[in-house]
Amino acid sequence: MADEARKKEIYEKLRTGVIQYDEDACREGAQEAVSEGLDANEAIFDGLVSGMEEVGRLFEAQEYFVPEILMCADALYAGLDILKPHCKQMDLGVKGSVVIGTVEGDVHDIGKNLVKMMFDVAGFTVYDLGRDVPLDKFVDEQLKTDSELVCLSAMMTTSMVGMPKVIEKIKAKNPNCMIMIGGAPTSKELADKWGADGYAEDASNALKEAIKMVAFLKKLRDEKIQKK
Amino acid sequence: MDADPLKQFLQAEGATLVGVGDVRRALSQEIMHLGRGIAIAVNRGLTRDTVDLLMRLQALTEGWLRAKGYRSLSIPPDSDRRMGKMISKLYKLFCHKTAATCAGLGWIGKNGLLINERYGSKMTWATVLTDAPLATDRPYVSSRCGDCDLCVRHCPSGAVQGHLWSLGDPMREIVSYDKCRSLKSGRTSLREKPNCGFCVTVCPYSRNGGEQQKAG
Numbered sequence: 001m002a003d004e005a006r007k008k009e010i011y012e013k014l015r016t017g018v019i020q021y022d023e024d025a026c027r028e029g030a031q032e033a034v035s036e037g038l039d040a041n042e043a044i045f046d047g048l049v050s051g052m053e054e055v056g057r058l059f060e061a062q063e064y065f066v067p068e069i070l071m072c073a074d075a076l077y078a079g080l081d082i083l084k085p086h087c088k089q090m091d092l093g094v095k096g097s098v099v100i101g102t103v104e105g106d107v108h109d110i111g112k113n114l115v116k117m118m119f120d121v122a123g124f125t126v127y128d129l130g131r132d133v134p135l136d137k138f139v140d141e142q143l144k145t146d147s148e149l150v151c152l153s154a155m156m157t158t159s160m161v162g163m164p165k166v167i168e169k170i171k172a173k174n175p176n177c178m179i180m181i182g183g184a185p186t187s188k189e190l191a192d193k194w195g196a197d198g199y200a201e202d203a204s205n206a207l208k209e210a211i212k213m214v215a216f217l218k219k220l221r222d223e224k225i226q227k228k
Numbered sequence: 229m230d231a232d233p234l235k236q237f238l239q240a241e242g243a244t245l246v247g248v249g250d251v252r253r254a255l256s257q258e259i260m261h262l263g264r265g266i267a268i269a270v271n272r273g274l275t276r277d278t279v280d281l282l283m284r285l286q287a288l289t290e291g292w293l294r295a296k297g298y299r300s301l302s303i304p305p306d307s308d309r310r311m312g313k314m315i316s317k318l319y320k321l322f323c324h325k326t327a328a329t330c331a332g333l334g335w336i337g338k339n340g341l342l343i344n345e346r347y348g349s350k351m352t353w354a355t356v357l358t359d360a361p362l363a364t365d366r367p368y369v370s371s372r373c374g375d376c377d378l379c380v381r382h383c384p385s386g387a388v389q390g391h392l393w394s395l396g397d398p399m400r401e402i403v404s405y406d407k408c409r410s411l412k413s414g415r416t417s418l419r420e421k422p423n424c425g426f427c428v429t430v431c432p433y434s435r436n437g438g439e440q441q442k443a444g
């Protein structure tokens with residue numbers, strides 16, 4: 001097991017690898033994290049994702065443009081591909097199925113993919129609709145798969161306005177389905193206002209919230225069955 | 229900014245031709261800031277080795293520019309076959325032939341390919357876009373095919389129509405790719421080579437290793 005300083009060094013390598021869009025450095029850092037027995041989840045979020053946050057800052061400061069951001073995203077995925085299989089399968093007592101996607105008009109899917117990954121390692125069945133997903137597709141997919149949970153992601157103020165429409169439609173057809181929203185421009189307040197059941201600011205909290213919701217739903221169902 | 233040191237450096241590393249063009253008119257919004265196109269060609273067909281060589285030259289170009297504090301974006305030679313990455317989505321926004329005409333390395337022939345005066349259309353191209361204010365070469369603005377129509381007459385699928393290219397009319401269809409493709413897909417079932425390529429070999433500029441000048 002690597003000591004604290006070595007761990008820091010590896011996370012820093014992953015972080016700068018993303019910032020300097022150096023795919024090889026990300027692959028190398030990820031490999032080191034794996035072979036030295038570091039926690040894969042931590043390496044992803046404290047290394048790769050923390051780098052992407054800095055990239056967002058550089059983009060806002062107009063030091064980076066679209067090509068750089070895309071190359072940074074490629075570097076992030078290069079590390080993620082190696083780390084993902086090593087994310088510990090968690091047994092959290094509850095499992096469910098979830099429909100997830102980035103809403104229409106929005107192609108940002110890095111955050112959504114991380115949230116999806118957390119559901120994967122927790123043993124949920126995930127129906128990933130991808131990005132720029134037509135609003136009705138969420139409604140259809142939920143009905144088709146009878147998933148307990150629908151997760152909506154948006155990274156733009158212009159696209160997040162599609163969220164309340166999806167929420168309304170799903171709730172009209174299936175009031176028991178739980179809906180969670182996320183992505184940088186969203187908030188707890190917006191989730192409440194739009195009638196969503198949950199909001200989380202990052203991927204691990206998204207999972208915690210989801211488990212609470214699914215557990216609650218299952219309890220409701222059990223009670224109903226017992227009464228019959 | 230003088231481009232000669234870069235050109236000499238790349239030629240020493242194996243490039244056949246290097247030119248710099250002002251490509252702003254051909255850029256979409258995402259890459260608008262990268263106003264110079266460095267066109268790099270090697271006098272070889274599109275094989276694995278050629279691709280590797282060109283990509284090495286691109287990496288060297290990027291390093292050269294980065295050391296001077298400039299941004300760059302490399303469009304790989306086989307950009308149409310590179311998929312699955314985020315950055316590959318940008319590749320289709322830019323065409324190598326555009327960089328080459330802007331960089332004064334040739335015109336678009338009646339056969340739809342880039343014709344270099346010396347090497348014809350047998351070259352393989354790669355482009356590096358950059359925001360470095362490199363001195364530009366004089367672009368080609370119109371076709372030099374003249375009255376020649378060898379490729380029109382020899383094209384077995386009737387794809388080459390005989391139109392003259394000019395920079396002012398970039399959207400004009402010069403070769404009917406549907407016709408060309410139909411011939412190729414028909415041939416794969418026989419034991420013939422799927423690629424036809426008459427339009428390359430028949431061109432006087434491409435003949436004799438590319439060293440000879442235009443016939444008649």
Ligand code: B12
Pocket residue numbers: 049052053055056057059060066069070073105106107108109110111112114115151152153154155156157158180181182183184185199200201202203204206314
């Ligand atoms: C990467 C990026 C891109 C990449 C996207 C690549 C991809 N496949 O995702 C590309 C280059 C394609 C891109 C394009 C554009 N982008 Co952009 N981009 C970014 C950037 C820099 C980083 C986003 C990111 O990936 N962050 C890292 C991830 C890990 O974080 P995250 O997405 O927030 O996800 C976490 C949480 O939010 C949460 N979460 C996310 N989803 C969900 C869902 C649920 C259910 C839950 C519970 C939680 C949750 O968990 C995640 C993990 O912890 C941001 C800037 C920024 N600082 O955010 C701009 C930004 C989002 N982009 C922006 C814009 C405007 C655009 C463009 C219009 C072009 C332009 N002018 O730049 C296009 C839009 C195209 C479209 N129609 O969608 C703006 C949006 C402005 C606004 N308020 O509307 C931003 C904020 C930049 C800015 N400051 O202006 N972009």
Ligand code: SF4
Pocket residue numbers: 382383384385386387388403407408409411423424425426427428
């Ligand atoms: S490859 Fe053959 S069919 Fe296609 S344009 Fe050239 S000559 Fe015509």
Ligand code: SF4
Pocket residue numbers: 337338339340343372373376377378379380430431432433
């Ligand atoms: S064969 Fe003649 S017309 Fe065709 S591209 Fe070559 S020079 Fe132009």
